[in-house]
Amino acid sequence: MKTITLPLMLILHLALWLASPSLLRAQDGGDEELRVAVQALKEEAARLEEENEGLRNMLREMQDNDVYLVVDTGNNRLAMRQGKDVLLTARVGTGSRQFVKEETGRNWLFESPTGSLTVLGKERNPVWIRPDWSYVEENMPVPAENDPDRIVRGVLGKYALILGQGYKIHGTKYKELLGTHFTHGCISVGDDDLEILYKSVTIGTKVYIY
Amino acid sequence: MMINHTVILLSFLFMLTPASAAFGSEDEGRGDLPAQQKALAERIEMLKHEQDFLLFQKTAFAADSKYLILSLGDGRGQFRYKNKILKDVRFKMRQRDAGRLKQGVVILSGKIESPPGRQALIFGKGLVLLIAGGRTAFTDVPVLFLGKRDFNSLFYALENGAQAYILP
Numbered sequence: 001m002k003t004i005t006l007p008l009m010l011i012l013h014l015a016l017w018l019a020s021p022s023l024l025r026a027q028d029g030g031d032e033e034l035r036v037a038v039q040a041l042k043e044e045a046a047r048l049e050e051e052n053e054g055l056r057n058m059l060r061e062m063q064d065n066d067v068y069l070v071v072d073t074g075n076n077r078l079a080m081r082q083g084k085d086v087l088l089t090a091r092v093g094t095g096s097r098q099f100v101k102e103e104t105g106r107n108w109l110f111e112s113p114t115g116s117l118t119v120l121g122k123e124r125n126p127v128w129i130r131p132d133w134s135y136v137e138e139n140m141p142v143p144a145e146n147d148p149d150r151i152v153r154g155v156l157g158k159y160a161l162i163l164g165q166g167y168k169i170h171g172t173k174y175k176e177l178l179g180t181h182f183t184h185g186c187i188s189v190g191d192d193d194l195e196i197l198y199k200s201v202t203i204g205t206k207v208y209i210y
Numbered sequence: 211m212m213i214n215h216t217v218i219l220l221s222f223l224f225m226l227t228p229a230s231a232a233f234g235s236e237d238e239g240r241g242d243l244p245a246q247q248k249a250l251a252e253r254i255e256m257l258k259h260e261q262d263f264l265l266f267q268k269t270a271f272a273a274d275s276k277y278l279i280l281s282l283g284d285g286r287g288q289f290r291y292k293n294k295i296l297k298d299v300r301f302k303m304r305q306r307d308a309g310r311l312k313q314g315v316v317i318l319s320g321k322i323e324s325p326p327g328r329q330a331l332i333f334g335k336g337l338v339l340l341i342a343g344g345r346t347a348f349t350d351v352p353v354l355f356l357g358k359r360d361f362n363s364l365f366y367a368l369e370n371g372a373q374a375y376i377l378p
Contacts, residue, residue, distance in 0.1 A: 034243045041250035048257035055264035062271050062293050070296045074366040075359050084295060116291070208296055210276065210367040 067200055069119075069169075071187055071209040073112050076179050078169075078189065080200060088196055091179035093172060093188035100137050108133040110184045112209060117163045119205040122198060126160035126170060128152040133184065157191060159198035163207060169197065259313055259378075266315060266375050276367055278374035280354065282311055289364060296367075299360040302342060307352040311337065311376050318372040321365065327358075329365055333374055339364065 067087065070079045073094040080088040095112040130150040135142045143149050157171010172178070172188035182188075187209075189197065270277050271293045280287040282303060289297040303311075316336035322329055330348070331339040338348045342355035356364070 031243065034247065038243055038246050038250065041247060041254060045250055045254050045257060048254060048261060052257060052261050052264060055261065055268060059264065059267055059271065059293075064293070068294060070294075072297065072363050072367075074362045079297075081295065086298075206294070208291055208294060210291075210296060210363075 067202075067205060069197070069201065069205065069207040071112070071207065073114065073181075073209060076181065078187065078193070078197075080197065087200070088193065090189055090193035090197075093174070093178055093183045094181055095183055095185040096181050100133055102132075102136045106132070106136070108136075108184075112183070112185050112187060113163070113165065113167055114209045117167075117207040117209060119161050119201055119203055119207060120164050121162035121203060122201070123160040123162065123168075125153075125158060126156040126168070128155050131166070157189075157194055159194050161197065161201060161207075169207070170194070262314065263375065263377065266373075270373070270375075275372060277372060278364070278368070279377065280374055281377045283378060289367065297360070297363055299356055299364070301339075301354040301356045301360075303352075303354055307354075310352045313376055313378050316374050316376065318368055318370055318374070320370065329361070331361075331365060331368065337374065337376070 063083070065083055067080060067082045070081060071077075071092065071094065072079075076092050076094050078088075078090045078092045079086055096110045098110050099107065100110070101107040128151075130152055132142045155173055156168070160168045160170040162168055167186055169187040169189060171191055171194045172183075174182060174188070175190060178188065178190055270290070273292075276289065276291045276296065278287055278289055280301065285301055285303070287299040287301060288295050289299060316333035318331060319334045320332040322332065327341055328344050329341065330346075332351075333339075335351055338346075338351050338353045339361065340346055340348070340353055340355050341358050341361045346353060
């Protein structure tokens with residue numbers, strides 16, 4: 001018995017010693033597949049992270065920190081904004097959306113312009129040059145283009161921001177109408193807000209009207 | 211006899227050593243792999259969603275059209291043009307619509323103009339924007355409710371074809 005035990009144990013030991021790696025091999029095969037899959041996922045995640053970082057940088061570069069104005073003609077509100085910050089909100093007057101027709105066939109729709117505009121100039125104590133529609137609207141004869149009667153002072157407030165094509169952001173005598181559609185297309189602003197705008201805005205400032 | 215016992219004991223120890231060394235370390239590694247795989251798959255899904263939104267913004271910054279970004283998580287939205295915020299808006303979601311809105315783009319396909327207070331902005335079958343407080347016949351489509359002023363801004367400013375990007 002004694003003589004059998006020792007060789008038997010040694011054989012058993014040797015068999016197990018040799019078998020253990022092959023027992024592991026089957027499991028290793030599954031592990032290897034999993035390891036490969038995990039590695040592939042790691043690489044995909046790294047690629048996406050790199051791409052997203054590139055896109056984030058690109059979007060950051062497309063941002064600017066300029067002050068800009070937004071006019072909401074539906075609600076008659078103006079906002080001065082910078083990045084995500086709202087620097088000022090103001091009740092304003094926008095186009096009355098009324099229609100005026102002259103006997104000659106000329107007609108005008110008093111609507112504020114929409115889209116992306118730019119401050120083209122800044123004025124102190126702006127002078128209003130009465131356009132033809134102003135006379136037609138009041139059933140008055142239209143004077144000659146250079147008639148001094150067209151020059152009207154003190155009705156546009158202390159400042160004006162010129163938007164082009166005859167449109168301006170300016171003051172008004174009709175403060176009680178701010179927050180409504182009452183203008184001939186310009187954006188009317190109260191005195192205090194107008195002063196802030198005039199001091200904050202530069203030529204080239206973007207104005208988005210919708 | 212004593213020698214025999216010693217030999218048997220040593221044999222067992224030898225037998226256990228290679229196996230335990232191998233199995234022990236493999237078990238630890240193997241236990242991590244499925245968890246890593248799951249975590250990585252989730253991270254990739256998140257990164258893909260992020261990329262989708264980044265690509266949307268890239269396109270929107272270059273396009274000449276106004277668009278909306280609606281963040282369901284905090285009930286806030288931004289009405290934007292290119293890289294500029296034109297207006298911040300707030301909205302509320304019906305309880306039943308939670309989970310029905312998925313991240314991505316919906317396109318404005320129509321407007322209901324009357325009666326006053328019951329106007330609607332319809333983004334296909336994906337979303338409807340309404341003024342808060344009014345009753346609605348939209349039961350099959352997810353609805354977001356906005357304040358009257360916010361709604362009016364969007365109603366007049368957005369045209370058919372305008373995009374809204376929904377964020378979870």
